Amino acid sequence: MSNKFRYVSGQETLKALPVVSGAVIEIGAGLKLSGGVVEAVAATTDNLAFIGVAKEAHRAVDPAGLITVSIPNAIAMWESELDAATDITTGDALQLYPISGLKKSATDAVAVALETKLGATKIIHLFKIPASLIGDAS
Numbered sequence: 571m572s573n574k575f576r577y578v579s580g581q582e583t584l585k586a587l588p589v590v591s592g593a594v595i596e597i598g599a600g601l602k603l604s605g606g607v608v609e610a611v612a613a614t615t616d617n618l619a620f621i622g623v624a625k626e627a628h629r630a631v632d633p634a635g636l637i638t639v640s641i642p643n644a645i646a647m648w649e650s651e652l653d654a655a656t657d658i659t660t661g662d663a664l665q666l667y668p669i670s671g672l673k674k675s676a677t678d679a680v681a682v683a684l685e686t687k688l689g690a691t692k693i694i695h696l697f698k699i700p701a702s703l704i705g706d707a708s
Contacts, residue, residue, distance in 0.1 A: 574598055574671035575623045578694060580646040584625060586636040595628040600666055601639055608637060617666050617678035621700050623648070642697030647684060655689040664695060 575598050588607045589595065600611040602619035611620065625638040640646070651671035652658075663679035664672040672681060672693065681695040 574651050575600060576649045577623075577640065578647040578649050581643070582646050583641040583643045584638055585622075585641050587621070587639050589628050589632075589635060589637040591632065591634045592630055593628050593632075594630050595624045595637060597624055597627050599624045600671075608639060611666055611668060613668055614666055614673075614678070616668075617680050620666060620680045622697075642680075642699055644696070644699070647694055647696060648681075649692055649694050650681070651692050652690060655691050657688050658683045658690045658693050659686045660684060664693070 590607050593607075593609060595601065595608070595610050601608045601621050601624055602611050602616045603621045604619060608621060610624075622639040622641045625640050628637050653667040653671070653673040656674050658674060660683055662674055662683040663676040664681040664683060665675040665677055665679050667673035672695070679698065681697045684694045684696060687693065
């Protein structure tokens with residue numbers, strides 16, 4: 571899911587997070603946390619581990635270290651590709667779709683649409699704050 575998320579406006583929250591050697595991550599890739607390190611998302615089941623968007627690349631030959639990640643917040647707006655031309659209404663829930671970016675779905679949604687479009691192939695949206703950052707509310 572490389573280069574599928576493009577920052578549009580608002581204030582970004584950037585954080586350096588650990589990455590292992592051999593990980594291949596492209597700028598704009600959706601990332602998940604796995605075992606305390608970031609990896610590119612690869613399946614819709616990664617919605618629950620989504621942590622943010624890569625702001626820099628990491629090649630297979632790069633050593634373990636840190637990578638800059640844009641962590642979702644309540645004011646940064648993004649534009650993302652959709653899985654297929656879809657009618658979108660402001661407020662629609664969106665989930666990760668590994669091939670193209672996002673898909674209209676309320677199941678394990680990671681984002682919410684900020685515009686209404688017929689036959690949209692890209693959409694402006696806000697990412698939801700990842701559950702892994704909120705913690706246990708009990």
